[in-house]
Amino acid sequence: MTDHAPGTTLGVVGGGQLGRMLGEAAAPLGIDLVVSDPTPEAPASPVAREQVVGDFDDEETIRAVAERADVLTFEIELADPDALERVSEETGTPVHPHPETLRTIQDKLVQKDRLSEAGVPVPAYRRVDSADDLRDALDDLGYPAMLKAREGGYDGRGNVPVESPDDVETAFDAIDGPAMVEEFVDYERELAVMGCRGDDERDTFPVTETIHREEILRESLAPARASGAVRERAREVAGDVLDVMDGRGVFGVELFQTSDDEILLNEIAPRPHNSGHWTIEGCHTSQFEQHARAVTGLPLGTTELRDPTVSANILGDVDQRQDATLSGMAEALRTERLALHWYGKRAVYPLRKMGHVTLVGDGEQSRDELLAQTREVRDALTFR
Numbered sequence: 331m332t333d334h335a336p337g338t339t340l341g342v343v344g345g346g347q348l349g350r351m352l353g354e355a356a357a358p359l360g361i362d363l364v365v366s367d368p369t370p371e372a373p374a375s376p377v378a379r380e381q382v383v384g385d386f387d388d389e390e391t392i393r394a395v396a397e398r399a400d401v402l403t404f405e406i407e408l409a410d411p412d413a414l415e416r417v418s419e420e421t422g423t424p425v426h427p428h429p430e431t432l433r434t435i436q437d438k439l440v441q442k443d444r445l446s447e448a449g450v451p452v453p454a455y456r457r458v459d460s461a462d463d464l465r466d467a468l469d470d471l472g473y474p475a476m477l478k479a480r481e482g483g484y485d486g487r488g489n490v491p492v493e494s495p496d497d498v499e500t501a502f503d504a505i506d507g508p509a510m511v512e513e514f515v516d517y518e519r520e521l522a523v524m525g526c527r528g529d530d531e532r533d534t535f536p537v538t539e540t541i542h543r544e545e546i547l548r549e550s551l552a553p554a555r556a557s558g559a560v561r562e563r564a565r566e567v568a569g570d571v572l573d574v575m576d577g578r579g580v581f582g583v584e585l586f587q588t589s590d591d592e593i594l595l596n597e598i599a600p601r602p603h604n605s606g607h608w609t610i611e612g613c614h615t616s617q618f619e620q621h622a623r624a625v626t627g628l629p630l631g632t633t634e635l636r637d638p639t640v641s642a643n644i645l646g647d648v649d650q651r652q653d654a655t656l657s658g659m660a661e662a663l664r665t666e667r668l669a670l671h672w673y674g675k676r677a678v679y680p681l682r683k684m685g686h687v688t689l690v691g692d693g694e695q696s697r698d699e700l701l702a703q704t705r706e707v708r709d710a711l712t713f714r
Contacts, residue, residue: 338626339364339379341399341423343386343414344406347673347683348602348618349374351610352405355618361626364398366391373674389413396423403427403579403625405601407436408482426625427527427600428577435600439480439510445595448574450567452595453586454513461502464511468492471513477501480508489545515594517586521554522605523568524617525581528630534568535613535633537561540584540605546681550605550641551701552612556587563593571598580621582606604643604683611669611688612639638691640700642708646682654678658711662687665707678713687711 345367353363363378384391387410411429456467479488490501524535539554568583582603584596606617615631
C-alpha cells in the first residue's frame with residue numbers, strides 16, 4: 331500500500347484474544363478491523379467494526395471479510411491458505427503474511443524441512459507414519475523423544491512424550507494422524523523472538539525467556555536471563571527464519587537454548603504470539619501495533635525495550651467448564667506499574683487462557699525479583 335488514511339480496514343481471520351489486542355493497537359492508527367470467527371460475539375468483536383460469523387477455513391466467510399477489507403491477515407493457523415489465495419485473487423485484497431507461509435507453518439514436518447534446507451538449526455527429527463516407523467526413528471534419535479502431530483497442535487495439544495519403547499504404541503495412537511518425532515533437547519531455557527517483516531525492512535523484538543509448565547506458556551521475561559552472546563545468536567537465527575517467510579507481518583519464533591548455549595528452532599507462528607504480549611507495555615511499539623503497521627504497508631515502529639518486563643498468563647484454575655468470574659482483580663490493580671488484560675471469554679475451563687498480567691520494572695529490580703512479584707500477583711487471581 332502506498333497511501334494510508336484513517337478508515338483503512340484490516341480483515342482478520344480469527345476473532346480471539348489476538349484479534350482483540352490487534353484491534354486495540356490498530357485503532358490509534360486509524361485502522362478498523364473486520365474479523366471472522368465461528369463463535370458469535372467473539373473476544374475481538376467489541377473492538378472490531380464488524381464480525382462475520384463463520385469457520386476459520388470457510389471460503390465464503392473469508393470472501394465476506396475480504397470484500398469489506400483493504401488487506402487480509404489471520405490470527406490463527408486454522409485458516410485455509412488455498413481459500414485465502416483464491417479469495418485474494420478474486421477480490422484483489424492482498425493477504426499478509428502470504429498464504430504460502432501459512433502452508434509451510436501448518437504442517438510441522440514441512441516447516442522443519444524448509445527451515446533445515448535453509449540452514450536454520452533444528453533438532454534432529456523424523457517423519458513417522460506408523461508405530462514401526464516411530465520405533466525405527468527412536469533407534470536413531472534415542473529415548474526420550476517428543477512425538478508431534480504434524481497439523482493442528484497448540485498449547486501442548488498434539489505433543490506426546492515417548493519415554494521408552496513401551497510407550498511407542500500408546501503415543502502413536504494418541505496422535506491419531508500424520509506425525510513427526512523430534513529428539514529430546516537438553517535445554518537450558520526456552521526463548522522466543524518476535525520477528526517483524528515490513529516493506530524492505532525487518533526487525534526483531536528483544537529476546538524473551540519463556541517459562542512453560544505442562545507445555546503451556548506461564549510466564550515471559552524480557553530480556554531473557556541469558557548471556558549477551560546467546561541473545562545475539564537467538565536474534566540471528568530469528569533473522570534467518572524471517573528470510574524464509576513470505577509476506578509482511580509479525581512472526582513468533584520459538585527457540586531452545588541448549589545446555590552448551592547453542593540455539594535450535596522449536597516452532598514458528600506467522601502472527602503475534604503469546605510470548606510477545608509483554609511488548610504492549612514493555613516496548614515503545616507492541617507486537618500488535620507492529621503487525622498492523624506491517625500488513626497495511628506502514629513503516630515498522632521501534633522495538634526498543636522500555637525496561638525489563640514480565641508477563642504471566644491467567645489460566646483457568648477450575649475443575650470443569652463454568653461461567654467466568656475472576657476474583658482478586660481489584661487487589662492486583664493496586665500493584666504499581668501492573669497492567670491486566672482480560673480476553674473477554676465468558677466461559678472458563680481448566681488451563682484456558684483467560685487473560686494476562688504484565689509488570690514493567692522500575693529500573694532497580696532484578697529480573698528474578700520482577701518475575702517473583704508478577705507470579706505473586708497472578709497466583710492471587712482465581713476463578714474458584
